[in-house]
């Protein structure tokens with residue numbers, strides 16, 4: 473689904489690239505979702521005060537992400553690693569996987585501390601750091617957002633808020649994203665949003681009972697498994 477945000481001068485060459493950019497954006501969003509899912513699944517291990525070395529090395533993490541992404545999308549990223557990808561989408565995917573690995577690598581000293589329970593390395597913090605690294609590497613933006621955002625950096629902008637409302641409509645096909653040609657700061661960008669749903673490992677922090685504090689000391693939203701939590705928002709520079 474493509475929306476053109478009131479752009480009178482939208483170039484046709486630019487618009488012609490939209491389907492390709494949509495595929496790229498979908499892959500990137502899915503890879504960030506996989507990284508966040510692996511982070512969510514390992515919160516218990518990572519926040520175990522009895523354990524020192526958690527064995528959650530960037531390599532171990534990366535293998536799990538590649539497996540999760542393969543299971544969800546049918547695409548195997550193993551072949552990409554170590555190769556020199558020629559196409560733009562593969563280059564970006566590899567850069568994102570590297571950004572995710574670097575975020576986990578930098579967190580190792582904290583993650584491997586013994587005697588400390590909550591380490592603060594939630595899926596959201598992982599996602600934020602990964603997004604910063606990805607921006608530095610590629611100039612492309614990845615953001616996680618929600619109507620019920622906890623951190624102001626994740627606050628939806630106008631397009632994101634409108635799209636999140638559409639995702640929340642009854643009858644919205646589960647998992648269906650929205651792409652749009654837009655302008656940000658005078659530059660043409662391709663925007664894409666992929667809805668994110670609550671899975672079992674998210675419930676300890678975002679589930680019921682609503683208002684109870686999670687391990688991060690924040691109020692749980694009272695979500696149930698399968699409910700819409702928010703979205704991954706992608707901004708690609710126009711080709």
Ligand code: HEC
Nearest residue numbers: 512594596616617618621622623626669673674677688702
């Ligand atoms: C260990 C607790 C914890 C777990 C598990 C967890 N989250 Fe979060 N989540 C947080 C915290 C804390 C924030 C606030 C953002 C920050 O700290 O920067 C957050 C923020 C978010 C945001 C960004 C919007 C906002 O509130 O700022 C999304 C989207 C999100 N979580 C989705 C999920 C999903 C989906 C899962 C499961 C795959 C999950 N979270 C698992 C603690 C958690």
